[in-house]
Amino acid sequence: MSDLGFLFYTYLFLINILSFGIYAIDKRRAHYHCWRIPEFVLLGLAVIGGAYGASMGMWLFRHKTLHRSFLITVPLCLVLWLLVLAWICYTNSPSV
Template structure:
């Protein structure tokens, strides 16, 4: 349930931030967007980035989000194999 919620949050934050950017309003910080991804929302963040076409030209998002997802996937595999979770 946690991963579903955090990925949905990440996806929605990218959509909200894109809308705020269009309207020249106060935005969600890049630190917050990346923080949500690190907390398990990397897949939702990547989907939000692609679907809303937001932050796609920023290297820290275009490269960073897939890197975070890869690290999380490796950690999940290691946790599963080592700890039988």
Template sequence: MIILFYYFLLLNVLAFILTAYDKRQAIKQKRRISEKVLLSFVLFGGTIGSGLGMLTFRHKTSKPFYLWKFWTIVVVQILITFVLFFV
């Protein structure tokens, strides 16, 4: 169980850092991290880190298509968690 904790901790920290880095690259108008990579981190458990990064750096918050994908992943994760622990 402790390994799972460290897995999610590391993934969320990386997702936060990647969001910050992508925002910085966007400001500098340089090569950016693809949305596919950012959403992959969300999909594999970096939801909190990515969400906090989005709010902290105001990154991707005005992109409806990205937000739609992000919140779809969040809802699916919540449903899976509910099914695993309460059904």
């Protein structure tokens, strides 16, 4: 694997961990009626690569599951990022 590939996969891993953690923090703040993380930040994390972490945070914490914008944007971003990963794997696979 090239250095660029390693950096890309490391980025995706870290952004998904961050996204999952931010959803957990926002759910905790919602439970205690504290200051909340803006929705554009939560959705933005999914857009920039944290869609898997966001979807796992939504599912595990039952957070933002009734908001239409989240029910559309997060799964759409997840599918798009999976397509990007599939394309990268396909184009970088050795020829047979």
